[in-house]
Amino acid sequence: MTSTLSEAQSKELLAPFGVPFLPERLVTSSIEAGVAAGEIGFPVVVKLCGEAIAHKTERGLVKLGLRTEVDVVAAAEELFAAARPEDGSVQVLIAPMVTATREFIAGMVVDPQFGATVLLGVGGILAEAISDVVIRLVPITLVDAFEMIDSLGSQALLAPFRGEPAVDRVALAEVLLALSNAAVATPVLASIDLNPLMIADGRPIAVDALVEMN
Amino acid sequence: MVTNRNEQFKALFDPAGVIVAGASTHPGKFGFVVLHNMITCGYAGRIFATNRDGSEVLGRPTLTSIAEVPDGAADLLFVCTPASTNAELLTAAAAKGVRAAFIASAGYGEADDEGQRRQDELVELADSLGMLIVGPNGQGLVSTPSSLCAQIVAPYPPTGHIGIASQSGNFVSSFMNLASQCGVGVSRAVSVGNAAQVGVLDALEFFADDPHTSVGLLYVEGIPDGKQFAQRMAAVAQRMPVVVLKGGTTASGARAAASHTGSLATDDLVFDGMCAQYGIVRARTLTEAFDCAATLATQPMPSGPRTAVVTTVGGWGVVTADALANTRLELTALPADLRAELDGLLPPRWSRNNPIDMAGGETKDTVPAVLRAVAGHPEIDAVILLGVGIQSNQGSLERNGPFYPDHGLERIVAFHERQDRRYIETAVSVSAEFAKPVLIATELATADPDNAAVLAMRESGKYCFPSAERAVVALDQLHALASWRQRRGLEPLAP
Numbered sequence: 001m002t003s004t005l006s007e008a009q010s011k012e013l014l015a016p017f018g019v020p021f022l023p024e025r026l027v028t029s030s031i032e033a034g035v036a037a038g039e040i041g042f043p044v045v046v047k048l049c050g051e052a053i054a055h056k057t058e059r060g061l062v063k064l065g066l067r068t069e070v071d072v073v074a075a076a077e078e079l080f081a082a083a084r085p086e087d088g089s090v091q092v093l094i095a096p097m098v099t100a101t102r103e104f105i106a107g108m109v110v111d112p113q114f115g116a117t118v119l120l121g122v123g124g125i126l127a128e129a130i131s132d133v134v135i136r137l138v139p140i141t142l143v144d145a146f147e148m149i150d151s152l153g154s155q156a157l158l159a160p161f162r163g164e165p166a167v168d169r170v171a172l173a174e175v176l177l178a179l180s181n182a183a184v185a186t187p188v189l190a191s192i193d194l195n196p197l198m199i200a201d202g203r204p205i206a207v208d209a210l211v212e213m214n
Numbered sequence: 215m216v217t218n219r220n221e222q223f224k225a226l227f228d229p230a231g232v233i234v235a236g237a238s239t240h241p242g243k244f245g246f247v248v249l250h251n252m253i254t255c256g257y258a259g260r261i262f263a264t265n266r267d268g269s270e271v272l273g274r275p276t277l278t279s280i281a282e283v284p285d286g287a288a289d290l291l292f293v294c295t296p297a298s299t300n301a302e303l304l305t306a307a308a309a310k311g312v313r314a315a316f317i318a319s320a321g322y323g324e325a326d327d328e329g330q331r332r333q334d335e336l337v338e339l340a341d342s343l344g345m346l347i348v349g350p351n352g353q354g355l356v357s358t359p360s361s362l363c364a365q366i367v368a369p370y371p372p373t374g375h376i377g378i379a380s381q382s383g384n385f386v387s388s389f390m391n392l393a394s395q396c397g398v399g400v401s402r403a404v405s406v407g408n409a410a411q412v413g414v415l416d417a418l419e420f421f422a423d424d425p426h427t428s429v430g431l432l433y434v435e436g437i438p439d440g441k442q443f444a445q446r447m448a449a450v451a452q453r454m455p456v457v458v459l460k461g462g463t464t465a466s467g468a469r470a471a472a473s474h475t476g477s478l479a480t481d482d483l484v485f486d487g488m489c490a491q492y493g494i495v496r497a498r499t500l501t502e503a504f505d506c507a508a509t510l511a512t513q514p515m516p517s518g519p520r521t522a523v524v525t526t527v528g529g530w531g532v533v534t535a536d537a538l539a540n541t542r543l544e545l546t547a548l549p550a551d552l553r554a555e556l557d558g559l560l561p562p563r564w565s566r567n568n569p570i571d572m573a574g575g576e577t578k579d580t581v582p583a584v585l586r587a588v589a590g591h592p593e594i595d596a597v598i599l600l601g602v603g604i605q606s607n608q609g610s611l612e613r614n615g616p617f618y619p620d621h622g623l624e625r626i627v628a629f630h631e632r633q634d635r636r637y638i639e640t641a642v643s644v645s646a647e648f649a650k651p652v653l654i655a656t657e658l659a660t661a662d663p664d665n666a667a668v669l670a671m672r673e674s675g676k677y678c679f680p681s682a683e684r685a686v687v688a689l690d691q692l693h694a695l696a697s698w699r700q701r702r703g704l705e706p707l708a709p
Contacts, residue, residue: 107475113440
């Protein structure tokens, strides 16, 4: 049996390994949400967060691009109201809104045959259709991580793209190493999703995280 | 009992004597065929055939039991008797000093629960006797250093340096047939059948320490313990190039459903990743697997991706350039000094770039001179040579036509064949001199195997690719492995 961690718990678990996340705040009321958003700076993203909530987008539990405190408070109220009893204890997460053209997916999954693996792929809503994905077995070295990046079919996405700089390959390799290190240090992990792993100013940043434990 | 697998495999592949248990007088029985194949392929050690009635087989006397074999005279037992009798045979053979057995008999784990129980008992017995057992339910083994063809099927390949281990006997046969066709030979080959005690990895680990083997060629389907498989493959691949063909890659296993990562990570991608990570050459098809193994067994590793295509005439070069564009290789622009040198060797109509289209050449020395200049240039890492054999192909028509040897045909045919041989000799010698791969491709390899160029390739021990596309794929794999090693500070592996 596996269970999922909340987004906030997932990030808390992964951040010490060096997975880059946004500065974000977790609050339990809509008033606090508004204050937190003011401190982070607009625009922000507001999400409902709870241990039993795995796929927020599908349930409409992510509100993007909020530009005022009033909007944030309203969105937070709406999210708290959307919580279902089976979601358990819920909170609202406020994060800066990242705009990025390029999205990747990075993750870890325990393969039934080969054990823990690290994955890098082209992300976004078409990820599964495009299926440009590279996998290695845990543990990986820095050389392995660079080879993963070099093995992606969509190399054009790693070069300078639509006015944005080239992807910082070292920073991206470090994300993959962080996933490998997390898997080694935490054998109860069943899977990790960093989806999307956005490229902001050329640097990867994990906008969402989902950790699944055995 | 302490077992030394390496010693046991040595007994399997290079036995001083072999006992064939269950030799049969019926030419349709495995017990006949294996004896026939061993004698016919020239096994030089002693052969002891046992047969319940002691009847002659193939004009040779047989023994009624293993007890009659002199102590220490045999190292290998080949078993094709019914499963129920085999435990007794192992025990008797072990008492005579036999350290390895190949069990061709069926009726074990592949059959039913009872067979599985019998198989487990056989392994337990072999372990307690300190004996290696390969199989059961396998087709046999080949070992060219000992001229040993202990198999229930025919193919016996030329001597060479490819070590084959397969979970399917059919693939051993296919690889050996390809070896016979092209002349790039095999050191050892074994089908592991049910892999009761040892599997393909045990054989591969033996190959890695075997002076006769320079490349491992594997066919796998099922992988019982993925983690162990990966670790052992990784350890071998550091020391010896390994080519693997995996069957059943389209079936996809179930994974943790909650994550997107899980749904993207198919079995095939995981296997692919493992190969890329550990420097294992993964081939997609039977022919690609053999092409890669034959290349690794006969060509030095390139130190970079810069490839020159040298062709006697245009079209082949163009299509080969297209094929290169889909690889990690680089159709390198010709360095100015090389271009100037070639200007001095070639007629003005030559392509003046890469692919180097020699436009039919100029004198009889043009092709060797160009080949030497290109392969010797420090900014070229690998060469693909196309168009050899066309002169001899014409020669062949002339030799077999109604006008030969008159009208000057005898002389010109000899010239054509001599020229083709020179091209091959030059290619082989510059490859060795500059330690660079020089791959040769022509469909004449299969279409006209008696062609002088093809024969010269065969005599040189090099591989003649049946098509330029296949040469490109193999060179791409060779380069990928070479650069994998470079990035990890590992020395290139010489064939």
